[in-house]
Amino acid sequence: MMDAVLHALADPHRRVMVEALCAGEATAGELGALVPVAQPGVSRHLSVLREAGLVDVRPDGQRRIYRLQPAALAEVGDWIEHRQQVWEQRIAALHTEVARGKRQRLRSE
Amino acid sequence: MMDAVLHALADPHRRVMVEALCAGEATAGELGALVPVAQPGVSRHLSVLREAGLVDVRPDGQRRIYRLQPAALAEVGDWIEHRQQVWEQRIAALHTEVARGKRQRLRSE
């Protein structure tokens, strides 16, 4: 699902909506008001967020109430965090390897 | 630059390359070997990563050595982390607001 989540977040308009949803639930109309896009466009943006698992919807009369699904955000956060850990470990390992005169290039594996 | 970074990471092939680069520098050829894409495609993927600020390049003879630019990753990580903080604060605030009988909807702002 990473692909879908990252793709969803890559669009600035959708990111605005996600940011708003971090502060609380909102209807499609409220979210659409935050962005210079016509209503059908907003609806499509929301369906992208839905399919990425970033939000879920609940009907409330004629409105749809959207709510953030923080697990999807966390998934990306964890991925990045893990990469950063690997990177840090590499930096640490680099010193010892250099001390041993080893090549630090991937190529050398 | 957020847009560019997220867009760059949204592609699985590019993500494979980024993951590899977390473990250390690599040449274009080495990175291309990790992915079922012809050489020109690899070159273009790398230029996307470059323009997103995720990597930088250093010539080494006829090869180009790519290196991760962890700041770009951190930028996204910080964004997500911040959203998660906002979300957590909302959860906390929710309790007190509910206790006061206030509406927790964005609409009510």
Place this chain on the structure above:
DNA sequence: ACGATATATATCCGTTAGGGTATTCTCGGA
């Protein structure tokens, strides 16, 4: 100086994205 190797650019192609307008569907209220 020449051929081989490593990358990048140019060009073409099918697919996806994002936006707009028109339309449909579904409730709620009078």
Place this chain on the structure above:
DNA sequence: TCCGAGAATACCCTAACGGATATATATCGT
């Protein structure tokens, strides 16, 4: 029961994407 509002879907259009092949551009080894 009919009207209006909120939201989704259907289409259409243009631009961007990702890949492939063919072609430059360096640079190394001989």
